[in-house]
Amino acid sequence: MHLIDTHTHLDFPDFDADRTELLARCRALGVERLVVLGVHQGNWQRLWDLVQGDAGLYAAFGLHPVFLDKHRPEHLHELRAWLQRLAGHPQLCAVGEFGLDYFLEQLDRQRQQALFEAQLQLALEFELPVLLHVRRAHAVTIATLKRLKPPRGGIIHAFAGSVEEAREYLKLGFKLGLGGAPTWPQARRLQQTLARLSLDAVVLETDAPDMAPAMHPHQRNSPEYLPEICTELARLMNVTPEQLAEASSRNAAELFGWAL
Numbered sequence: 714m715h716l717i718d719t720h721t722h723l724d725f726p727d728f729d730a731d732r733t734e735l736l737a738r739c740r741a742l743g744v745e746r747l748v749v750l751g752v753h754q755g756n757w758q759r760l761w762d763l764v765q766g767d768a769g770l771y772a773a774f775g776l777h778p779v780f781l782d783k784h785r786p787e788h789l790h791e792l793r794a795w796l797q798r799l800a801g802h803p804q805l806c807a808v809g810e811f812g813l814d815y816f817l818e819q820l821d822r823q824r825q826q827a828l829f830e831a832q833l834q835l836a837l838e839f840e841l842p843v844l845l846h847v848r849r850a851h852a853v854t855i856a857t858l859k860r861l862k863p864p865r866g867g868i869i870h871a872f873a874g875s876v877e878e879a880r881e882y883l884k885l886g887f888k889l890g891l892g893g894a895p896t897w898p899q900a901r902r903l904q905q906t907l908a909r910l911s912l913d914a915v916v917l918e919t920d921a922p923d924m925a926p927a928m929h930p931h932q933r934n935s936p937e938y939l940p941e942i943c944t945e946l947a948r949l950m951n952v953t954p955e956q957l958a959e960a961s962s963r964n965a966a967e968l969f970g971w972a973l
Contacts, residue, residue, distance in 0.1 A: 714743045714940055714943070714954065714955060714958045715743050715745055715958060715959075715962055715973075716742075716743050716744045716745065716917060716939050716940060716943060716958050716961070716962060717744075717745065717746045717747070717748075717916070717917070717961065717962050717965045717966070718739075718744055718746070718747045718748065718917065718918055718919050718921075718936045718939050719748050719844075719868055719890060719916045719917065719918045719961075719965050720748060720750060720810075720844065720868070720870050720871075720890055720892070720918035720919065720920050721747050721748065721749055721750070721918070721919055721920070721921045721936055722749065722750060722752070722920070722921065722922060722923070723747060723749045723763065723770070723921065723936070724749055724756060724759050724760040724763045725922055727922040727933055728921075728922065732763075735935060735936070735937060736767065736769075738937045739936050739937045739939075740769070742937055742939075742940050743940060743958075744936050744937065744939050744940070745769055746769050746770075746771065746965075746971075747769065747770055747771070747936055748770075748771045748772075748773060748806060748807070748844070748969075749763065749764060749770055749771070749772055749773070750772075750773045750775065750807075750809050750810040750844055751772070751773060751774040751775055751809075751810070752775065752776075752777035752779075752780055752810055753776060753777060753780040753783045753784065753788075754776070754783075754784070754785075754788040754791055754792070755783070757774050757791075757795060760772055760774070761799075764804050765804070768804075770804065771804050771805070771806040771969070772799075772804055772805055772806065773805075773806055773807035773808060773809040773810065773844050774792060774795050774796065774805075774808065774809075775792070775808055775809040775810045775811040775832060775844070776788060776789070776792065776811055776828055776832060777810050777811060777812075777846060778811065778812055778813060778814040778820060778825045778828070778829070778846060779814055779817065779820070779846075781820050781821065781824060781825060781828070784828065789828075789831050789832075789835075792808075792832070792835060793835055793838075796808065796835060796838075796839045796841070797839070800839055805841075806841075806842070806969045806971075807836075807841050807842045807843060807844045807867065807868075807969070808832055808835055808836045808839070808841050808842075808843050808844070809843055809844025809845065809846075809867070809868075809870075810844050810845070810846050810870065811828065811829060811832045811843070811844075811845065811846065812829060812845040812846035812847050812848075812850075812854065812870075813825050813826070813829055813846070813847060813848070813850035813853060813854055814846060814848045814849075814850065815848060815849040815850040815853075816848040816849045817848075826853070826857070829854075829857065830857065830861065833857070833858075833861045833863055834861070836863045836865070836867075837861065837863055837864065840864065840865060841865060842863070842865045842866055842867040842868070842968055842969065843863050843865075843866075843867035843868075844867055844868050844870060845867060845868065845869055845870060845887075846870055846871075847869055847870070847872075847874075851874045851875075851878045854869075855878065855881045855882065855885070858882075858885050858887075859885065862885070863886075864886075865886070865968070866885060866886030866887045866888070866968065867886075867887055867888075867968070868887065868888050868889070868890045868916055868918075868968070869882050869887055869888070869889050869890060870890045870918065870920070871890055871892060871894060871918070871920060871924065872889035872890055872891060873894060873903050874906070875906060876906050876909050876910075879906065879910060879914065883914055888914065888915060888916045888964050888965075888968060889910065889914055889915050889916070890915075890916055890917075890918045891907070891915050891916070891917060891918065891942075891946055892917070892918045892919050892920050892924055892926070892942060893919065893920070893924045893925055893926030893927070893934060893938070893942055894924060895907055895945075895946060895949060896926040896927040896928065896942060896945045896946070897926075897927045898927065904949050907946065907949045907950050908949060908950060908951065910950065912950075912952065912956065912957065912960035913960065913964060914964075915957075915960070915961060915964065916961050916964050916965045916968070917939060917942065917943055917946070917957070917958075917961040917965075918939075919934055919935065919936050919938060919939055919942065920934065921933070921934040921935050921936050921938075922934050922935070925938070926938055926941065926942050926945065927945075928941050928945070929941075940954075940958075943957055943958050943961070
C-alpha cells in the first residue's frame with residue numbers, strides 16, 4: 714500500500730524527540746510522501762529547513778485563521794516573497810493552511826475573510842493549489858471560491874460537510890481531505906456522507922499531531938497511522954483499503970503535479 718499524507722504539521726515541536734525515527738516507520742508502512750503545512754510566519758523557516766532534509770516531504774505556506782491575532786499585514790508581503798523565491802521548486806506544493814473558522818467566535822470574521830481572499834489571490838498569482846481550513850463556514854467558503862476561482866483547486870482539509878457541500882467543492886476542482894475524524898463512532902453523519910463519496914473525490918490525511926483516529930485515542934496523532942485510517946475509511950466507503958490508497962495517491966499526485 715503506497716500512501717500520501719496530504720496534511721501534516723510534522724514541523725511542530727511535538728515531533729522533535731523522534732521525528733527521524735517516525736519518518737522511518739512511516740516509510741516502512743508505505744507512507745512515502747508527506748505535505749507539511751505552515752500556519753503562521755514564525756514557522757515557515759523551520760518548516761522549509763525540515764522539508765529540505767527529506768526529498769519525500771513537501772511544503773505549503775499560509776496564514777491560518779486560528780492564529781489571526783499573530784498575523785500582521787507585512788506577513789502577507791512575506792508570504793508572497795516566499796512563494797516568489799520558491800516558485801517552481803519541486804518541494805513547494807501549495808498555499809496553505811488558510812481559510813475560515815466560524816467555530817471560534819472570538820475570531821473576527823471580516824479580518825478572516827480579508828486574509829482568506831488575499832491568500833487566494835496569491836494562489837492565483839503563483840498558480841498553486843490551496844489547502845483550506847473550513848470550520849462551520851462552508852457556505853461562505855464556497856461562495857468565495859466561486860467568485861475567485863483558484864485554477865488549480867485544492868483540498869478542503871478535514872472535510873465534515875454535507876453531500877451537497879461536497880458536490881459544490883468537487884465542481885470547483887477541489888478534493889476532500891479525510892483523516893481520523895470519521896473513524897469515531899459518534900461521527901455518524903460524516904460516516905453517512907463518506908458512504909456517498911466517489912473515490913475520485915478524496916485524499917487521505919492525518920493532521921498530525923492533531924485529530925487522532927479512534928484507534929489511537931487521547932494521544933499524539935502520527936502519519937504512521939495513515940494505513941489504519943485508510944483501512945477504516947475504506948470500510949465506511951465500501952471499497953478495499955488498496956482501492957482507497959491507490960485513488961487517494963492518484964488524486965493527490967494529480968492535484969500537486971507529481972509523478973507517481
